[in-house]
Amino acid sequence: MDYYQNFRAQLEAKEKEQNKRSIKVYEPIDAVRVKRNNQEFIMMASNNYLGLTHDLRVQQAAKYAVEQYGTGSGGARLTSGTFPLFNELELGIADFKHTEQALVFNTGYMANVGTITALMNKNSIIISDELNHASIIDGCRLSGARIERYNHKDIEHAEHILKNYKSSHKMIITDGVFSMDGDIAPLDKLYELGKEYNALLMVDDAHSTGVLGNGRGTAHHFGLTDVDVQLGTLSKALGSVGGYVAGRKELIEYLVNYSRSFIFSTALSPADIGAALEALTIVKNEPLVVEQLNENTAYMANKLQSMGIECDDETPIFPIIVGDNERALSLAYELELRGIIITAIRPPTVPVGESRLRMTVTAAHSQEQLDYVANTLRDLLVDMNI
Ligand SMILES: Cc1ncc(COP(=O)(O)O)c(C=O)c1O
Known part of the structure; x- marks a missing residue:
């Protein structure tokens, strides 16, 4: 077997179906502008x-932490201990989410994989x-549990299972907010199902942290206080990197002892x-920041609706499904020529036939930028007969 020939063949197959990925280099200017070869772009694809x-206080805090504690942590937390900022952050997350405790993981991805594999096993059923x-999905597969997928947000189907x-x-x-569609999970109804059928309930707040429920996430959005596992990332609205799980004390202590992506x-x-x-x-302290995001989201939704583009203002994620x-x-290419970055999202990230542009609005965009993006998008959709 020629391994490398095989790699090439698989890459060519991706190329053929226009599904090959490559990493593009951009130099950030601020939170919403990037440049490449001296051309400036408005970033409409970040989380x-x-x-x-690019908040100066956040940048200063990162610098201060390096000066105080060095550049790396030197080991897993159970091996070489932890520095005090970790505990402060975990206490802060628990307080913010109104849970007993919280645990930080290295990424949201690792939080999902490490939590699901710790909680579920080959004798379990996951309703996803x-x-x-x-x-x-990867956490569910790795856990060895039986996976039962219910139709998107379909409570009757979930109950049937x-x-x-x-x-x-x-x-x-x-998911609390679905990453590629921007809609909100019916967590209130899933919560009732969880109670009725004695199932644990887990919500992934990657796109809800800093966004829904005054930034506190999906459970808060629905006024729920005791969702078993509230998972999220530090890498999107919180401008850093990392994942977290918030919940009861026993859950967090259990994860510290059984979650392999945390331990190793x-x-x-x-x-x-x-x-x-x-x-x-x-x-936590400046509700205006989240309000600004909501304002910008509503502004973009209004603008698009007035141009006949279907959308709502539930969340800052605007999918433009083109097929x-x-x-x-x-x-995406035409937008880039006009100085706007909105990435084309293709299978397997979304189902075949539902390829799309996933546009995201942030609190840092100006109305002028949002106007330019909406007008350019409308003109292109008309020109391209989409
Ligand atoms: C819903 C959801 N969960 C988890 C993750 C993974 O988070 P992270 O990027 O922190 O690994 C992402 C994003 O990439 C996501 O969209």
Whole structure:
């Protein structure tokens, strides 16, 4: 077997179906502008929802943490201990989410994989929304549990599955805000199902942290206080990197002891934790930041609706579904020529035939930028007959 020939063949297959990925280099100017070869672009594809990556206080906190504690953490937290900022951040997250405790993981991906594999096993059933994020899917697969996918946000379907597994060890899992569609999970109804059928409930707040429920996430959005596992990232609205799980004391202690992605990986660096802690403090103390995001989201939704583009203002994620890969790629290309970055999202990230542009609005965009993006998008959609 010629391994490299095989790699090439597989890459050519991707190229043929217009599904090959490559990494583009851009130099950030601020939270919403990047440049390449001296051309400037408006970034409409990041998850930096509150623009906190470029908040001077967050940047200072990262610098201070490096000066105080060094550049790396030197080991896994159970091996070489932890620096005080970690505890401060975990206490801060628990306080913010109104849970007993919280635990920081190295990424949201690792939080999902490490939590699901710790909680579920080959005798468990996982009831999972069909549009859940890849890191949830990977965690479910790795756990060895039986995976039952319910139709997107379809409570009756989820209940139908739960009825079949009344006496089993089980967990319902959902994204809080679906990453590629921007819609909100019916967490209130899933919560009731969880209680009725004695299933654990887990919500992934990657795109809800700093966004929904005054920034506190999906459970808060629905006024729920005791969702079993509230998972999220520090890497999107909080402008840093990392993941977290918030919940009861026993859950967190259990994860410290059983979650392999927590136990067997070197802890995040002081800069990551310092930045996340400062960002969290800002979200907690300055409700105007989240309000600005909501305002910008509503502004963009109004603008698009007035141009006949279907959308709502539930969240800052605006999917523009165009169908095939070719159309998605050419629309993204034309936008880029006009100084706007909105990435084409293709299978397997989204189902075949539902390729799209995923546009995100942040609190840091100006109305002028949003106007320019909306007008350019409308003109291109008309020109390209989409
Ligand atoms: C819903 C969801 N969960 C988890 C993740 C993974 O988070 P992270 O980027 O921090 O690994 C992402 C994003 O990439 C996501 O969209």
